[in-house]
Amino acid sequence: MMEVWLSVMLLAAHNAVAAKMKIVEEPNSFGLNNPFLSHTNKLQPRTSPSPPSGPSHLFRLAGKCFSLVESTYKYEFCPFHNITQHEQTYRWNAYSGILGIWQEWEIENNTFTGMWMRDGDTCGAKTRQTKVLLVCGTSNKLSEVSEPSTCVYSMTFKTPLVCHPHSLLVYPTLNKDLRRRWDEIEQSLYDALITEQGYRKMLQEIFQEARYIKSTEGKSEEKANQMESKRFETLEQCSVAQNELSEEVKRLKSILEKNGISYSKNESNKATEHPFPAHPIATRLEERFHLRGDTGDRDDQ
Structure with missing residues (x-):
């Protein structure tokens, strides 16, 4: 009889402890700097977000956050700030982390x-990153989330702020000086004074100056170092080059x-002579468009 009584008491105590633990394990509200989490458990961003940039009418989204729950995960998108992911389970080690911090725009075809x-x-040897696509919608809403490749996410954000056909054009958002420079390189491309690759490079410089995209200087230096280390392995390769x-x-x-630009060369000094004369147009193009550094391939058919 005593053994039965002890078993009943132990079972009751176990149920009481389990009930208390269940309450403790219920998730708090999530997000960066959650006041209910200890300082060591708060999400720690690796870097600060870039300043808001791009179409000014989208700046009204800054300071707001939009969430979406899919399966057992809650995603929270805070435009011009960050994206977080939180596992909605009672596991003691449920994942809660940052999928990306606002850095730059992706720009294609003036858009x-x-x-x-x-x-x-951190995700292995790299860090997590997310591309957010902005599409027309009747209200501000985070609608889709996917992971096309490991630790690289894709999200779709619907908003009425991009429903106008010109709402995401790049050119109108630039200042007067940058628009003038864009006009000039468009004319130079039309006149075949620069290659397609040179044209794209100069557009990238405009977007960097506008702070729409991050500088690719480090990548360019790395590519230049790779090109510099390249050597011809055979005489045939050298002859072809x-x-x-x-x-x-x-050409x-x-x-x-x-284009009416004179060209003269000194046969006795081919190696050291500059390929362009001191012509006003040539000088202006060299200084502004850096034609001497353009190694772009031309897509002539």
């Missing part, structure tokens, strides 16, 4: 095509002649 949130939580360069020189000469 802001997406917001890149980078430098999220020389022929290609000769054809390119001929550039014909462009100069077509």
Whole structure:
């Protein structure tokens, strides 16, 4: 009889402890700087978000957050700030982390095509990052979340702020000086004074100056170092490269002649002479568009 009584008491105590633990394990509200979490458990961003940029009418989204629950995860998108993910379970080690911090725009064909949130939580040898696509909708709503590749996420945010056909155009958001520079490189491309690659490079410089995208200087230096370390392995490869360069020189000469820019060379000093004379147009183009540094391939058919 005593054994039965002890078993009943132990079972009751176990149920009481389990009930208390269940209450403790219920999740608090989530997000960065959650006041209910200890300082060591708060989400710690790796970097600060970039200042708001792009279409000014989207700035009204700054300071707001929009959430979506899919399966057992809650996603929270805070435009121009960050994106977080929280596992909605009672597990003691439920995941709660940062999927990206606002960094830059993705720009294609004069259009802001997406917001890149980078430098999220560590994911192996890299960090988590998210691209947010802005599409027309009747209300502000985070609608879709996917993971196209490991630790790289894609989200769709619906908002009436992008329903106008010109709402995401880049050119109108630039200041007067940057628009003038864009006009000039468009004319230079039309006149075949620059290559497609050079044109894209100069547009990137405009977007960087406008602080729409991050500088790619480090990547450019790395690529230059790789190119510098490249060597021809055979005489045939060297001959092919020389022929290609000769054809390119001929093409550039014909462009100069077509635009009325004189060209002269000193046969005794081919290696050191500058390929462009001190012509006002050539000088202006060199200084502004850095034609000497353009190694772009031209897509001639």
